[in-house]
Amino acid sequence: MRIKAELETRLRGLGAEVRPRRSLAEHTSLGIGGTTDEILLCRYETIPQIMRLLDDEEVPRRFLGGGTNVLVDDGELSFAVLHLPTSGPGMRVEGNAAYLDAAADLGATVTFCAKHDLGGMEGLIGVPGSVGGALRMNAGAYGTQIGPHVREVEMYRAASGEIETVGGSDIRFDYRHTSFAAEDVVLRVKLELPSQPFQEILAGIKVCNQKRRSSQPLAQKSAGCIFKNPPGGSAGRMIDELGLKGHRVGDAMVSDRHANFFVNTGEARGADMLKLIDDVRERVRGAYGVELENEVIVWRN
Ligand code: EPU
Numbered sequence: 001m002r003i004k005a006e007l008e009t010r011l012r013g014l015g016a017e018v019r020p021r022r023s024l025a026e027h028t029s030l031g032i033g034g035t036t037d038e039i040l041l042c043r044y045e046t047i048p049q050i051m052r053l054l055d056d057e058e059v060p061r062r063f064l065g066g067g068t069n070v071l072v073d074d075g076e077l078s079f080a081v082l083h084l085p086t087s088g089p090g091m092r093v094e095g096n097a098a099y100l101d102a103a104a105d106l107g108a109t110v111t112f113c114a115k116h117d118l119g120g121m122e123g124l125i126g127v128p129g130s131v132g133g134a135l136r137m138n139a140g141a142y143g144t145q146i147g148p149h150v151r152e153v154e155m156y157r158a159a160s161g162e163i164e165t166v167g168g169s170d171i172r173f174d175y176r177h178t179s180f181a182a183e184d185v186v187l188r189v190k191l192e193l194p195s196q197p198f199q200e201i202l203a204g205i206k207v208c209n210q211k212r213r214s215s216q217p218l219a220q221k222s223a224g225c226i227f228k229n230p231p232g233g234s235a236g237r238m239i240d241e242l243g244l245k246g247h248r249v250g251d252a253m254v255s256d257r258h259a260n261f262f263v264n265t266g267e268a269r270g271a272d273m274l275k276l277i278d279d280v281r282e283r284v285r286g287a288y289g290v291e292l293e294n295e296v297i298v299w300r301n
Contacts (some may be wrong), residue, residue, distance in 0.1 A: 015043030033072030065133030073301040102132030119196030122204035132186040147173025152190040158183035217257040221264040227292040236260035
């Protein structure tokens with residue numbers, strides 16, 4: 001998707017920056033994805049105007065956070081990508097409250113809060129991605145989910161076309177799912193976290209890091225778990241039991257370390273990864289009668 005020069009000028013007037021022909025393979029943890037123009041939303045207050053302008057100009061778009069839970073199609077993409085600036089996102093602590101920019105790195109915020117003697121987030125230490133992405137997905141690991149800590153979210157709400165501040169209790173946080181709409185853009189969040197001495201939090205962080213290192217393919221390109229766990233079950237265990245570790249389509253492969261991680265071992269294309277996902281889903285359906293639901297978000301062209 002190419003942004004026309006005239007539109008680019010108007011977007012620039014609203015404080016946005018257009019970066020032409022970005023390769024999403026370079027901006028996603030899977031290292032997969034075609035090219036498109038990126039619109040960097042540098043000024044939060046102009047986002048409603050920018051969205052109206054893009055509506056008027058009929059520009060299809062998707063919002064990219066940390067790019068760690070998304071599988072993007074190949075080739076020239078049919079949509080532009082919106083992104084928040086990632087340089088120096090704000091993090092601030094006041095009492096038991098942490099005020100975080102959505103673009104902040106999740107892991108960095110866990111350690112930042114820990115240094116201010118605020119715990120409760122240790123389980124999320126190795127979860128890659130941004131705070132905004134973690135919020136959208138209600139990221140979780142080792143018994144911690146971000147949702148219960150959320151007190152306030154400042155967001156662009158697509159339904160109203162305005163920037164609004166929403167209370168944490170007005171957002172539904174389920175297992176890897178929330179009530180945010182696909183076109184909403186999370187901008188800032190306030191978390192409330194329990195006081196805990198730094199050394200104690202650090203010990204918890206070390207345990208989680210150790211568990212993660214021993215069971216997940218952290219050195220390889222992946223999007224974390226591909227499927228949600230079915231109620232009461234484990235997608236990874238089922239795929240493993242079917243002997244599918246190492247199963248591949250082109251350079252897309254079921255990790256031989258954790259069967260719910262699918263890795264890009266080289267030059268995997270989106271089509272390869274999609275085929276691998278379909279193959280595995282079908283095998284699990286055949287063997288267990290369980291329909292696995294994607295956790296990874298798929299952006300088809
Ligand atoms: N297992 C296997 N083979 C495998 C993988 C797992 O037998 O290849 C077994 C394990 O031995 C264990 C069970 O399956 O008995 C569960 O495995 P694990 O503890 O690794 O947890 P998981 O359910 O596979 C979930 C989250 C992870 C999170 C971990 C740790 C989902 C889909 N996955 O994995 O989150 O890091 O728990 O809390 O909920 C993610 O969401 O992207 C993600 C990686």
